[in-house]
Amino acid sequence: MSVGLFVLEVLFVLTVVAGVAMWSVPAGLxxxxxxxxxxxxxxxxxxxxKAVKR
Numbered sequence: 312m313s314v315g316l317f318v319l320e321v322l323f324v325l326t327v328v329a330g331v332a333m334w335s336v337p338a339g340l341x342x343x344x345x346x347x348x349x350x351x352x353x354x355x356x357x358x359x360x361k362a363v364k365r
Contacts, residue, residue, distance in 0.1 A: 324346060332339025 328339055328343050328346065331342050
């Protein structure tokens with residue numbers, strides 16, 4: 312993934328989380344936690360894919 316696309320994705324997610332947190336702080340915290348888990352799983356999947364290709 313290109314750096315520009317990664318930065319755009321991070322800004323979009325932060326904007327969504329901030330918007331939800333303005334509406335409901337607990338919902339924003341839950342959403343941030345879920346998105347954090349998804350990000351970690353996605354990174355681990357990419358590392359596994361790279362390790363298999365070697």
